[in-house]
Amino acid sequence: QSVLRxxxxxxxxxxxxxxxxCTGGDSNTGAGYDVHWYQQLPGTAxxxxxxxxxxxxxxxxxxxxxxxxxxxxxxxxTGLQAEDEADYYCQSYDSSLSASVFGGxxxxxxx
Amino acid sequence: xxxxxxxxxxxxxxxxxxSLTCTVSGGPISSHYWSxxxxxxxxxxxxxxxxxDSGTTNYNRSLRSRVTMSVDTSKNQFSLNLISVTAAxxxxxxxARRRVDPATIPGNWFDPWGQGTLVTVSS
Numbered sequence: 001q002s003v004l005r006x007x008x009x010x011x012x013x014x015x016x017x018x019x020x021x022c023t024g025g026d027s028n029t030g031a032g033y034d035v036h037w038y039q040q041l042p043g044t045a046x047x048x049x050x051x052x053x054x055x056x057x058x059x060x061x062x063x064x065x066x067x068x069x070x071x072x073x074x075x076x077x078t079g080l081q082a083e084d085e086a087d088y089y090c091q092s093y094d095s096s097l098s099a100s101v102f103g104g105x106x107x108x109x110x111x
Numbered sequence: 112x113x114x115x116x117x118x119x120x121x122x123x124x125x126x127x128x129x130s131l132t133c134t135v136s137g138g139p140i141s142s143h144y145w146s147x148x149x150x151x152x153x154x155x156x157x158x159x160x161x162x163x164d165s166g167t168t169n170y171n172r173s174l175r176s177r178v179t180m181s182v183d184t185s186k187n188q189f190s191l192n193l194i195s196v197t198a199a200x201x202x203x204x205x206x207a208r209r210r211v212d213p214a215t216i217p218g219n220w221f222d223p224w225g226q227g228t229l230v231t232v233s234s
Contacts, residue, residue, distance in 0.1 A: 002155060036220040045205055048222035052212055089156055093218045099171055100158040
C-alpha cells in the first residue's frame with residue numbers, strides 16, 4: 001500500500017488532455033511538500049518529468065505540467081501522443097517517516 | 112551531464128548479502144546526496160535510502176536494520192549493501208542523485224537515474 005495514492009490507469013485518445021492525480025496525507029503532500037512526477041517508459045528507468053512548483057527539466061515538452069491543491073498533486077498532459085504511453089509515478093517527502101515516498105503508479109493508455 | 116551506472120551480481124542466494132555499486136560520471140560526487148531506489152517486478156518504486164558525499168545516511172525504516180550505504184569519493188562511487196536477503200528483495204535496483212530546493216528542504220526529488228540492474232534472490 002503506497003503512501004501516495006494514484007489511479008491505477010487513465011486513458012485518452014491522441015490529441016486529448018488527461019490528468020493524473022496523486023493524493024497524500026497530513027505528513028506529506030498535505031503538509032505542503034511538493035509533488036514531483038516521473039515517466040517510466042516500458043523497460044526503462046524512470047525519468048524526471050516535473051519537479052517542485054511545476055518545473056520541467058530541459059527536454060521535457062511543455063505539454064506536461066504539474067499543479068497542487070491541498071493534499072493532492074496533479075499531472076496534466078495535453079495534446080496526447082502515442083509515445084506518452086507509459087507508467088507515471090508521483091513522489092513527495094513524508095515528515096513522519098523522514099523518507100521520500102512514491103505513489104503506486106498510473107498506467108497511461110493512449111487509445 | 113551527470114550519468115549513473117549500477118553494477119553488481121545479478122543473482123544472490125537467500126540469506127546472503129546483496130552488494131551494488133553506482134559509478135557517477137560527468138560530474139563530482141561531492142556536494143550531493145545519492146540514493147538507491149528499487150522496483151520489484153510489476154510493482155511500484157520504493158526508496159531504500161540516501162547517502163551524502165561525507166557519508167551521512169538516511170534509510171527507509173522498513174529496511175533500516177538490513178541496509179548500509181557508503182560513498183567512495185576517490186572513485187566517484189557509492190554503494191549499497193543489503194543483508195539477509197529473501198525472494199522479496201528481488202527487484203530492479205536504481206541509483207539516483209537526490210536534488211533539493213533550499214526553500215523546501217527536506218523535500219527532494221531524484222534526477223538523474225541509472226539504467227537499473229535486476230537482482231534476483233534465488234537458490
